[in-house]
Amino acid sequence: MNNFLIRNTVIVTVFLSFAFESLAQTCYEQLTDTIRATITSVQAHDTILQNQDNPHFVILDVRTPSEYNPSHIEKAINYDYYSSSFTATINSLDKNKIYLLYCGSGTRSTLAFNIMTANHFRNVYNMSGGLSSWNANLFPVVTYTEPQFTYFGDSIRTFNNTPAGTTDSTCFTLTNSANSQLSITEITGLDGTVFDVEFDTQLLLDGSFNYTFYFYYSPDDNLSDSAIATITTNGGSHLVYLYGYPELSSSFTAENTSGDIHFLSINQGIYVKTKDNTESFIELYKINGSVVLSKQCSFISTEELASGMYILRATSGSQTGVMKFVR
Structure with missing residues (x-):
């Protein structure tokens, strides 16, 4: 992550003050704070740098596609405020993520901010002045779109005390942190092992949406097992380390x-x-x-x-x- 100068200590500190709670039904840690604010483009730039690898963080560009395509903030996801389906699309998003909104000058993003606030989104930030202010500060923009694979939780998954002849499972949640659709090409490394995986081979995941699938462990004896699964997508790949212990030892970790x-x-x-x-x-x-x-x-x-x-x-x-x- 690039080092940067924090230009506004108070607002950046607020962004970093995330409290977490474990919700088993979602398979990953969720934010619990509720923070809604309008911030400057300088503060927005710092916030984006601070959250580059945060799967909870989403940038929403609410301009029209004709405005978005020639120039937009990197990883920004385009949901057109003028679209008849805009409110329905927004309401289908995860209300526990962190959203940074912008438009051309700040008007449409303010209206979108109001919609999200009224619909109980927990963490929403509106960039005042829109892309005009962003460009005035000579912050970078891009013309391309591409998905980005990020994930929630730990890349090391352990199955403890799973008796031989039974099956245990652990869920894995990924998200598309950028624009364009994300698909899983393959998950390899488990053939010939006592681990398995089940996922949607037809998955097309839009930006900011999550997808959860499961790894399975079915030991056939009382020896420990391990494998390395490689998740390959059109937005990057990732290794998941799987460890299985039919009988958990009190000495060896x-x-x-x-x-x-x-x-x-x-x-x-x-x-x-x-x-x-x-x-x-x-x-x-x-x-x-x-x-x-x-x-x-x-x-x-x-x-x-x-x-x-x-x-x-x-x-x-x-x-x-x-x-x-x-x-």
């Missing part, structure tokens, strides 16, 4: 596909145990992908790590293992 490498967590750190008791090449990453350490060893101390979520990968010859932990 994660195992690899072959079971040759185990991780033993204690208060001071993590022991890495291979089948032949040799040292492993250890790579420790933050959840954002940045490398914390990489070295040959059989134990890493976690006492000096900053708070956060980490992924630990161990390799010893043909043996590999991956675990996730929170400090």
Whole structure:
């Protein structure tokens, strides 16, 4: 994410003050704050930068297609205010997302803002001055449209205490964070495993809409299992790491596909145990992908790590293992 100067500390802080609650029926965390405001184009620019990877964040351009097509803010989704179906379309959107509205000068976006407020959308922001103000500040615009695949929640999914001969499931919700229609090309990596997936091969997902599908785990013995599913769409791809434990161990927090490498967590750190008791090449990453350490060893101390979520990968010859932990 690009670094930028926060020009208005108060308004940006408000945008960052998201409270979450877990709603099982939606398969992902939802925002609970209610914030509705009119902001300047400068504040809107900062807000877009701050929310580049936020699947809850949506930019709506309510101009006509003839105005939108030649020039619009990147990832902005076009819903024409003058369309007879505008109100119905708006009301079909997720009312718990964060919406930034704009038009040409601010008039239509204000009317759209009023409609969304009256219909109980929780987080709506109206950019005053519209694209005219945006252009006056020389902020970037684009001419192209393309979908963007983003997702809610964790890319590591764990099935615990699933007895052999039964099936457990976990839901995965993706969203189209930009314009044009998103489709799932394929989901690969599960053939020959005890994991499966069910999704709509005919899916055409419009901008700002969500789609939920399920991964399944059906163990046939009492050994742990894992697989890496690759979700490929016309708006990008993503890896989902699946781990299954028919019998949850109280000592080992994660195992690899072959079971040759185990991780033993204690208060001071993590022991890495291979089948032949040799040292492993250890790579420790933050959840954002940045490398914390990489070295040959059989134990890493976690006492000096900053708070956060980490992924630990161990390799010893043909043996590999991956675990996730929170400090």
